[in-house]
Amino acid sequence: MSAKPKIALYWAASCGGCEIAVLGIHEKILDVANAFDIVFWPCVLDGKLEDVEVLADGELLFTLFNGAIRNDENYEMAQLLRRKSQVLVAFGSCAHEGCIPGLGNFSNRRQMFDWIYHDAPTTHNPDNVEPVAGGWDFPEGHVHIPGYWDTVKTLGQVVDVDYYLPGCPPEADRIWEALTAIMEGNLPPKGSVIGADVTVCDECPRAKNEKKLKKFYRPHEIVPDPEVCLLEQGILCAGIATRSGCGALCPQVNMPCRGCYGPNEGVVDQGARFLSGVASVIDSQDPEEIEAILDTIVDPAGTFYRFSLPHSLLHRVAMGRQDLQD
Amino acid sequence: MSEHNDFEPVIVGFLCNWCSYRAADLAGTSRMKMPPNMRDIRVMCTGRLDPTFVLKALREGADGVLVMGCHPGQCHYVEGNYKAMRRIALLKRTLKQFGVEDERVRLEWASAAEGPKFAQTVAEMTETIRRLGPLNWKRLISSNGHREPKIEPESEPEREEVAA
Ligand code: SF4
Ligand code: FES
Numbered sequence: 001m002s003a004k005p006k007i008a009l010y011w012a013a014s015c016g017g018c019e020i021a022v023l024g025i026h027e028k029i030l031d032v033a034n035a036f037d038i039v040f041w042p043c044v045l046d047g048k049l050e051d052v053e054v055l056a057d058g059e060l061l062f063t064l065f066n067g068a069i070r071n072d073e074n075y076e077m078a079q080l081l082r083r084k085s086q087v088l089v090a091f092g093s094c095a096h097e098g099c100i101p102g103l104g105n106f107s108n109r110r111q112m113f114d115w116i117y118h119d120a121p122t123t124h125n126p127d128n129v130e131p132v133a134g135g136w137d138f139p140e141g142h143v144h145i146p147g148y149w150d151t152v153k154t155l156g157q158v159v160d161v162d163y164y165l166p167g168c169p170p171e172a173d174r175i176w177e178a179l180t181a182i183m184e185g186n187l188p189p190k191g192s193v194i195g196a197d198v199t200v201c202d203e204c205p206r207a208k209n210e211k212k213l214k215k216f217y218r219p220h221e222i223v224p225d226p227e228v229c230l231l232e233q234g235i236l237c238a239g240i241a242t243r244s245g246c247g248a249l250c251p252q253v254n255m256p257c258r259g260c261y262g263p264n265e266g267v268v269d270q271g272a273r274f275l276s277g278v279a280s281v282i283d284s285q286d287p288e289e290i291e292a293i294l295d296t297i298v299d300p301a302g303t304f305y306r307f308s309l310p311h312s313l314l315h316r317v318a319m320g321r322q323d324l325q326d
Numbered sequence: 327m328s329e330h331n332d333f334e335p336v337i338v339g340f341l342c343n344w345c346s347y348r349a350a351d352l353a354g355t356s357r358m359k360m361p362p363n364m365r366d367i368r369v370m371c372t373g374r375l376d377p378t379f380v381l382k383a384l385r386e387g388a389d390g391v392l393v394m395g396c397h398p399g400q401c402h403y404v405e406g407n408y409k410a411m412r413r414i415a416l417l418k419r420t421l422k423q424f425g426v427e428d429e430r431v432r433l434e435w436a437s438a439a440e441g442p443k444f445a446q447t448v449a450e451m452t453e454t455i456r457r458l459g460p461l462n463w464k465r466l467i468s469s470n471g472h473r474e475p476k477i478e479p480e481s482e483p484e485r486e487e488v489a490a
Contacts, residue, residue, distance in 0.1 A: 106423070108469060109469075149469070268378055272417075275416055275417060276413055279413040279417075280413065285398065285405070285408045287411065290411065290412050291415060294419060297419075299423075300416060300420045300423065301420045302423070313381040313382055314385060314463070315385075315467050316424075316469070317425045318425030
């Protein structure tokens, strides 16, 4: 029996990148294994759900929980791990704000099932089989399928969260900082987002001059000047509305910031902030010309809310127009 | 759209201190008739209007948002109203993707002398929103992931269109 504090790492609706990011701390992972007893980490170790269920409440010192909440299983695991953990960390953009799975909030369960199980050109499903919440009974036993939600939620929207570690995925240095803070018992106030307070622009080394735009470009439509601010060149860069902490890695390799660290300190709605900044650098005072310039922004909602839709003020698209009536 | 006979629209108005807010005053002191549906919020300039304000209003129960400022070329801060023009234009495009009708957010200009225009705009906006019906955003976005985590497959809604 080890006397080391017990910890868990879990993934809900996510891509697995956050799991890899944990390993991005390289050999320091051995320090983590030395300091803690990792009871549950489905991606990497062979722990089982029962190993968590038998624990006393609060017996886990902490859980790093990545992934958004989009089905019954995600939700049940969030509740279970919340109960068993003293400290619950929303790890990565999905748990923090919904992230790419959160773009599902531009759609709903029915539309997604239609596409995935019926309409997508690569789908072959002659019997029109769809997952049924609850599952099926087979001679060999019951296969359980968790119910799939219309709406993706963040971890903080379904359980109480102690810390947020943003990023898609979080940068290894920030992860290590968070882990050392926990190991040394040197934790910030509850509810803190672990990152910097300022925006990515602040960390970005590109030259910033006055921005005046007549047209926007998607990254593949232009070869950007490597020294000058990308937004200034008409590329929609979310650095203006995004918390730094990543080291402004994307703009340094000619890719615009996508916004994965979420809104900077004090900002409620990252999309609104991004939108506001982009609109204000348009160089026109003529309504018609403004509309023509805006035509060059493909999918504004998806661009402004790429990582933060479930966390945004509007949360998702309207479910169905019939709700407008009666 | 069905009838909304007892529906009284809630409209949040963001009025520029230097013009439309005074136009509202003028309309009031001149005892012009207008519907009582708008809740006015004074801002120092339409350029101060963070799109967050509009989203928050819609989310918290407003059926429509009317933003009014100085005529182009007459902004007290030179170009705040041009910024508002661009922001509202982009915000409307974004809101459309969320399924919010275009008419629910409107930008108009009214100078301090334009009491009648103010009253008329409020009346028009109220009628437009009355015709559209309540927005009721919180209910509009409630879904199986909101009410409760369990999904009953039988009770699932019919195929829905996401408003483009
Ligand atoms: S907008 Fe993007 S490219 Fe420009 S300074 Fe900010 S982060 Fe750098
Ligand atoms: S001062 Fe009235 S819109 Fe700027």
